[in-house]
Amino acid sequence: MAGVFLVVIGLGWFFSYYFQNPSILVFFAVFAIVLQIVSYWYSDKIVLTLAGARPASREEFFDLYTTVENLSITAGLPMPKIYVVEDAAPNAFATGRDKDHAVVCATTGLLALLDKTELEGVIAHELSHVGNRDMLVSTVVVVLVGFISIISDVFMRSLLWGGMRRSDDREGNAGAIIMVIGIIFAILAPIAGTLMQLAISRKREYLADADGALLTRYPEGLAHALAKIGASAQPLRHQSSSIAHLYIADPTGGKKVPWMAKLFMTHPPIADRIKALMGDRASTISQ
DSSP states (O other): OHHHHHHHHHHHHHHHHHTTOHHHHHHHHHHHHHHHHHHHHSHHHHHHHHHTOEEOOTTTSHHHHHHHHHHHHHHTOOOOEEEEEOOSSOOEEEEOSSGGGOEEEEEHHHHHHOOHHHHHHHHHHHHHHHHTTHHHHHHHHHHHHHHHHHHHHHHHHHIIIIIHHHHHHHHTHHHHHHHHHHHHHHHHHHHHHHHHHHHHHHHHHHHHHHHHHHHHTOHHHHHHHHHHHHHHOOOOSSOOGGGGGGBSSOTTOOOOOSGGGGGGOSSOOHHHHHHHHHGGGGGGSOO
C-alpha cells in the first residue's frame, strides 16, 4: 500500500514538473489517499458488483455453505460471506480486504458440475487465497495498473493538445529530453504494469493450489475440478477484465496455446496446474 502511494506521488511530481503546475502534485496526493481508502475498504463490494453476485443462503445452497463452513474451521479462518453468480460457466473467486471481511463466491454452473470432493478442492483453493491475503494484493495491483494506464493516456493526449510545444519553448533541449522520457514511460508503463499484474496473479494461483491441496489432504479433488473446469471452456456471461485474475480459472474460457501468449494470461495453463498438483500422476487426470 505504501508502494502504491509513493508511485502515485512520483507520477504527480513528474507531471507537475513537466507542466510547471504545482497544483497537479496536490491533486495526485489527494487522489492517492482516496485511492488507498477505496481499494482497501470497498474492494469486496466493487468486485461483487462487477461479478453480478448475490448472497447465498444456507437453505438454498446447503452443500456450498457447509463446505465453506467446514473448511474454514479446518483452516482456522473466520467464516467468510458466501455469494453465488447465476451463470452456467463453472468458476469461483474470493475477495475482501482481510480474513475477517472475506467473501467466497461460486457460480451455479460450478455447483452443478462438481462432486463433493471436487467442490472441497475449489473452496480450499479460495480459502487459501483468503489466508494468504491474495485478495488485497490483487486489488492493489489492479488499482495501480488501472491508474497508470489512465495517467499514461492523459499524458499522451496532453502532448497532442500542445504539451510538446510548451515544454520545448520553456526548456529547450532539456524539455525535449523530458518529453521523450515521458513518451517512453507512457507507452511502456501500462504494458509493464499489466505484465506485473498477470505474473503476480499466476504465481498466487500456484500457491493457492498447493495450500488448498494441503488443506484438504486430497490434491486429486482440486485436480479433477480443474480438469472439469478446463474441459468446459465456457465463458462467463457477466465478466469484467479488471477482475478476471480473481477467478480460479480464466473467465473468458479461452485456451491460449502459443508460448508467448502465456505472458498475457491471467491464469497458468490448467494442464500445468494439474501437473504441479499431481506430479507423475498428472496423466491420470483427464481434461
